[in-house]
Structures are given as C-alpha cells and as structure tokens.
Amino acid sequence: MRKNLYTIFLVFCSQMVFAQTTIIRNSEIAKMISEISSDSLEHHVRVLASFNSRHTLSIDEEEGMPAAQQYVLSKFNHFAKQSGGRMTAEIEKFVIPGDDRRIPTDSPAANVMATLKGINPADDRIFIISAHMDSRNKDVMDEKGPSPGANDNGSGTAAVIELARIMASHQFSATILFVAFTGEEQGLKGATYLADKAKNEGWNIGAVLNNDIIGNSSSSETLIKDNLMMRVFSETIPAAETEQEATIRKYINADNDSKSRQLARYIKEHGERYVDQFEVKLIYRADRFLRGGDQTPFAKNGMTAIRISEMNENFLHQHENVRMEDGVQYGDLPDFMDYEYLRKVTAVNLASLASLADSPDQPLEVKIDVRNLSNQTTLLWKAPKFGKAKGYFVLMRETSSSMWERKFWTTDTSLTLPYSKDNYFFAVQSVAESGAEGIPVLPTPLFKLN
Structure with a gap:
C-alpha cells in the first residue's frame, strides 16, 4: 500500500513539473506597470465627466468638448516635461x-495627441494607443444635455493619459502616438481622419491599440460581477485584403491568422505575463456584434488594429440620459466604475505597448519550404529592416488551437523542426x-529558390 501511494505521489509530482511555466518579465516594464495608479485613473475620469457634455458637436468653451480637449492637452504637455524633449503634444483640428x-453641416473637430519620439533614427514605426473622448446621450444628436461619459469613454481616455504619464520618461526604439479621438459616436470621424492621414502620408503604423469602454466590471441583466477578464477584438478576414492575399490565405488555410489576430494573441500573452490574476479573452470578431469602434478605419486602410474592451458591459450606464427611473439610476456616471479593474486593463496596454515599441522590426520574407514532401518543417526568413535582432522565436x-503553444529559439535565419x-x-x-518580442509573422509557401 505504501509503495502504491509513493508511486501515485511520483506521478502527481511529474505532472506538476510538466505543467510548470516559466514567466520572464522585463524589469523596466514591470516597474512601469507598478506605477499605474487607480487613483490617478479615477481622477481623470471624474474630471472628464465633470464637463457638461463632451458631445462632438458641443462648442461650449467652458463646459463642452473644447474644454475637455484642453484638459487632455494640459496633461500631455505636463508629462512632456519629463521626456527630455522627445514628447510633444497638440490639438489637431479638422x-x-x-x-x-x-x-x-460641416463642423469643426479635433483630436488631442501626444507624440513620444523613438530613439532609433532608422526605426520609422509608429504605435498608436487610442481612445475616443466624446460622449453621448440616448439621442445621439443631443449636444447640450448632460452626458458625463465616464466609462464610454472617459475610461479609455484616462488610460491613454495615464500611459502617457508613465511612458514619457522612458525610451523606446519606435515612436508612440497617444491619441484622444473625437467624433466616434458620430461615425468614427476622428479616427477616420487620422487613419486616412497616416495612409496618405505613408506612415509606417506598427499597430493600433484602441481602448473603448474599459472601466466597468459588472453587467446589466445577467448581474455578473467579474474583474478578472477583459476582451480583445480582432478581425478574422482583413478588411483591406487584396485578391492576391485572399488567394494565399485560402491556399494555406490561414483564416484565423490575420495580422490583427496575431496582435491580439500578442496582447494576451504579454498582458497575462505581467498582470497577475487576469485573463485576456480573444474575441474572434472585429468588434461587438454589429457594432464598431475607432480601430475600424485603420483596419480598412490595411493597418494592424484591435479593440480592447471590458468583459461585461452595463447598458444601464451606456448611451443613457442621467436620470432616476423606478428606483434605478441610469447614466454613465463615475460612481459605477471599477477603478482597480481599469488599472488592470491599463496595465495590459502598457505591457503590450512597451514591448512592441522596443522590439525589432518583423523578420522579412518569412517562408515555409514546400519544395519537397517531408514530415519535417523548414522555415526561412531574412533579418528585420531595422532594429537588431538577438535571435528569433519560431x-x-x-x-x-487559438494560441501559440511552443516557442523554438534560434539565432539563425532558418530552422528545421x-x-x-x-x-x-x-x-x-x-x-x-532586451528580450522584447515583435508581432509574429505567418510564413508563405516557398516553391522554389529565387
């Protein structure tokens, strides 16, 4: 009996060892994450909600959108003082x-932006972290009624402000653009303006992380209360896919491997690496069912873009006029938010953004050798255009499976498995x-050597 128990114990221990996972955290990123303050996030949300209306068409200089934009700009300019001249801020009007x-009718609008310039002159990538700062009531055309917009989307705007505060004093290879859009509720106007500008001017957009409704942890109707999960939405079939790209996708059965889907997996891996007791759920949709967000114009222009959102939405406090009805409080008010949850979501953003902005560029001409029938797999690629790669993970x-399951390390530019x-x-x-990893690249078939 004792021998059998000992055998069972050994089997149990071997299973425990097999299940172990090594987690390696970059100390600088971990320190930045520790600096994220739920109190700071709450402060920004309450200030934003204190303006009477952040409706896109509100022109009140004291209590409307222009006043809120000046508040965000003042924060960016304050943080820029810690950047050694690398951060600049502006209100870009259009x-x-x-x-x-x-x-x-034709209406004035503006995006508030802070640019943290990368330190590598050869690295022209731009990583965008964004949220929309405009709010709305039940009537989307109501530009004068109180619309605090605490969670939708003061929460995302507060996260962008907090990330700018922490990251301004750090150096990254690539440039980071912190953006508070306007016009989201009126048809993604601010994001469309910037996405079209980026395309027309040939910006090298590395990725777009759009945050929209990220500060609530309890749902209406189902009464779920859970601050342990968030969602990342990513497109399945790229909105800007060409006919040639569609042919390759179908040929290699890569329907679940768009560039945005690779970014979503990246965010899940890095978010869960740095944020304890928190799960990043991958949602295989470009956005919520029949809905959209500011990542959409970038995706339509062929850029890698995803949406980050809370797991459980509360529709008593979204797109509703502030009122008490039958003993129920309606309206998007700051008191209904979970600021510790908002801190966690902000931390996932920071872990992903800092890693991306400090990574080398993606490997070039990634191929999978199909010239001969084989039960082995050979992959070949070329070094990144810029940024020194210490090595590569295959x-x-x-x-x-939805996630990458194994990583094989090599310092060469080919590997046979x-x-x-x-x-x-x-x-x-x-x-x-530094260990910073770039977004994975799916290989295309190599039929013959060039």
Whole structure:
C-alpha cells in the first residue's frame, strides 16, 4: 500500500513539473506597470465627466468638448516635461463634412495627441494607443444635455493619459502616438481622419491599440460581477485584403491568422505575463456584434488594429440620459466604475505597448519550404529592416488551437523542426537584446529558390 501511494505521489509530482511555466518579465516594464495608479485613473475620469457634455458637436468653451480637449492637452504637455524633449503634444483640428446623418453641416473637430519620439533614427514605426473622448446621450444628436461619459469613454481616455504619464520618461526604439479621438459616436470621424492621414502620408503604423469602454466590471441583466477578464477584438478576414492575399490565405488555410489576430494573441500573452490574476479573452470578431469602434478605419486602410474592451458591459450606464427611473439610476456616471479593474486593463496596454515599441522590426520574407514532401518543417526568413535582432522565436500551434503553444529559439535565419506542416501552424518573431518580442509573422509557401 505504501509503495502504491509513493508511486501515485511520483506521478502527481511529474505532472506538476510538466505543467510548470516559466514567466520572464522585463524589469523596466514591470516597474512601469507598478506605477499605474487607480487613483490617478479615477481622477481623470471624474474630471472628464465633470464637463457638461463632451458631445462632438458641443462648442461650449467652458463646459463642452473644447474644454475637455484642453484638459487632455494640459496633461500631455505636463508629462512632456519629463521626456527630455522627445514628447510633444497638440490639438489637431479638422473639419467633419456634413453627412445628413449625424453631422448636420460641416463642423469643426479635433483630436488631442501626444507624440513620444523613438530613439532609433532608422526605426520609422509608429504605435498608436487610442481612445475616443466624446460622449453621448440616448439621442445621439443631443449636444447640450448632460452626458458625463465616464466609462464610454472617459475610461479609455484616462488610460491613454495615464500611459502617457508613465511612458514619457522612458525610451523606446519606435515612436508612440497617444491619441484622444473625437467624433466616434458620430461615425468614427476622428479616427477616420487620422487613419486616412497616416495612409496618405505613408506612415509606417506598427499597430493600433484602441481602448473603448474599459472601466466597468459588472453587467446589466445577467448581474455578473467579474474583474478578472477583459476582451480583445480582432478581425478574422482583413478588411483591406487584396485578391492576391485572399488567394494565399485560402491556399494555406490561414483564416484565423490575420495580422490583427496575431496582435491580439500578442496582447494576451504579454498582458497575462505581467498582470497577475487576469485573463485576456480573444474575441474572434472585429468588434461587438454589429457594432464598431475607432480601430475600424485603420483596419480598412490595411493597418494592424484591435479593440480592447471590458468583459461585461452595463447598458444601464451606456448611451443613457442621467436620470432616476423606478428606483434605478441610469447614466454613465463615475460612481459605477471599477477603478482597480481599469488599472488592470491599463496595465495590459502598457505591457503590450512597451514591448512592441522596443522590439525589432518583423523578420522579412518569412517562408515555409514546400519544395519537397517531408514530415519535417523548414522555415526561412531574412533579418528585420531595422532594429537588431538577438535571435528569433519560431512559434508552433496545433491547427485547432487559438494560441501559440511552443516557442523554438534560434539565432539563425532558418530552422528545421521535426513536426509536419500538415498538422501545425508556424510563425516567426524577432527578439531584441532586451528580450522584447515583435508581432509574429505567418510564413508563405516557398516553391522554389529565387
């Protein structure tokens, strides 16, 4: 009996060892995350909610959108003093053309932006962290009624402000653009303006992390209360996919491997690496059912973009006029938010953004060798255009798995693995000297040598 118990104990221990996972955290990123303050986030939300209306068409200089924009700009300018001249801030004004829908006539608008310049002159990538700061009531055209917009989307705007505060004093290879959009509720106007500008001017957009409704942890109707999960939405079939890209996607069965989906997996891995007792849920939709957000115009322009959102929405406090009705308080008020939850979501953003901005560029010409039938898989690639790669991870997962399951390290630009390409998906990512990992790249078939 004692021998049998000992055998069971050994089996149990071996299973425990097999299940162990090594978590390596970059100390600088971990320190930045520790500096995120729920009190600071709450302060920004309450200030933003104190303006009578942040409706896009509100022109009240004291209690409307212009006043709120000046508040965000003042925060960015204050943080810029800690950047050694690398951060600049501005209110970029533009005109929204009348559309006979939610914009009656041509109307003035503006995005508030802070640019943290990267330290590598050869690295022209720009990583955008964004949220919309405009709010609305039940009537989307009500520009004068009180619309505090604490969670939608004071929460996302507060996260962008807090990230700018912490990251301003740190150095990154690539440039980070912190943006508070306007016009989201009127048809994604501010994001469309910036996405079109980025495309027309040829910006090298590394990724767009859009935050929208991220500060509530309890749902209406279902009465779920859970501050342990958040959602990342990513498109399945790229909105800007070309005919040639569609042909390759179908040929290699890569329907679950858009660039935005790779970014979503990246955020899940890095968020859960740095934020304890928190799960990042991958939602295989570009946004919530039949709804959209400011990541959409960037995706339509062929850029890698995702939406970050809370797990459980409360519709008593979203797109509702502030009122008490049958003993129930309606309206998007600051008191209904969970600021510790908002801190966690902000931390996931920071972990991902800091890693991305300090990573090398993606490996080039990533190929999977299909010139001969083989039960082995050979991948080949070229070094990144800029940023020194200490080495590369070749990632592997079963075709039924949502996340990459294994990482194989190499300092070469090719690797042969004893796993059949019939049964697995593969990708390659660059790794910096600091350990910062880039977004994985899915290989395309190599039929012959060039």
